[in-house]
Amino acid sequence: MANNHHSDHESRVAVLVDCDNTTPEILEYALRVVAQFGRVVLRRGYGNHNTLANKWQEALVKLAFTPCLQYQYAAGKNTSDIALALDAMEALFDRRADTFCLVTSDSDFAYLCRKLRERGATVHIVGEAKSPDALRNASDQFFEWVRPEPAAVAQPKGPSKTEVVKPDPAKPAPKLRPMFVVDAVALLAADTSEGKVSVGGLGSYLKRADPSFSPKVYGHSGLLDMLKTYELLKVQQEAGGHWTVRLTN
Structure with a gap:
């Protein structure tokens, strides 16, 4: 039986992470999910200096992501969102990627999802339970990451x-x-x-x-x-x- 995700043309997947809006623990789950859709060719994490230099540094290094540092030029302005959106459109127009996985729970990305899909791209979102319907419904498929229970992680024996x-x-x-x-x-x-x-x-x-x-x-x-x-x-x-x-x- 042929897997319906595979064809003669293997999809090129871009995984773009809104680090300011989500947690590093979500990243391994996101990569497991998107591996079914094709070859991951772009791995980028967007955030301000405080985000990338602290809690995200270890996860981005371990999983071979390129950090994309965005300075906050004015209080309350999220320049990371704009950088992520521009890079996504550029990767689509350059034909470097035809499938996108956005790791975020921010509804501001709903418009980007619609624009990418209008151009023929497939868009998957990996987000937390707090993700609003406007974001979920803008994607081809939404994958909800659930934070593991602390008790399950602490068990001395198990699959992990x-x-x-x-x-x-x-x-x-x-x-x-x-x-x-x-x-x-x-x-x-x-x-x-x-x-x-x-x-x-x-x-x-x-x-x-x-x-x-x-x-x-x-x-x-x-x-x-x-x-x-x-x-x-x-x-x-x-x-x-x-x-x-x-x-x-």
């Missing part, structure tokens, strides 16, 4: 611990089953009529979401071998010989 465990090369690698693989299948299969995704399409998505991803790190010879160990997933070989995977429930 499993994900970061890397085996000692001197010992036989344990077969680990990180939860993000199940999350990826759920995300990709949700947009399909049959509720399943090709194993090849899943592999491409996982690589885009995390360029260092490899089943061998988790003790598996390959992705198909890895998927077969999950109780939450069901893999099957289709008539054409290719493999697909779906959630068991």
